[in-house]
Amino acid sequence: MSVRITDLCISCDACLDECPTSSIVDADDNPTGEDYYYVNPATCTECIGDNPTPACQAACPTEGCIVWDLPFDDENRSHFTGNDRYKLGDDASNNQPHREEISMDDRTAGDVEAVVE
């Protein structure tokens, strides 16, 4: 990914129309079956080229709801294929850009330290 929406999500819908890559789906369309919004890691670009920071986080009213995740690229592919948090579609072969300034330690820290701010 990129970014991930956690179970703190209150399904308020504020992020959905803000995403420049249409990577967010609501709970009804969450392919993992979880009852909250979901980011497609294969299409999220971390808003590079569209916004100075992730637009989903800027719109989200829920502190700590959106966290950094590993870059969606060949090097980290097993993170996304071997994890029930994700369901990858036909576009999953893409390599997406990621923000170099976010460290890999922060990206692997999960939903505590890696909150998108």
Ligand code: SF4
């Ligand atoms: S970081 Fe940007 S591209 Fe990724 S899900 Fe959020 S709004 Fe969409």
Ligand code: SF4
């Ligand atoms: S803005 Fe935040 S709380 Fe609202 S639907 Fe999106 S991720 Fe969930």
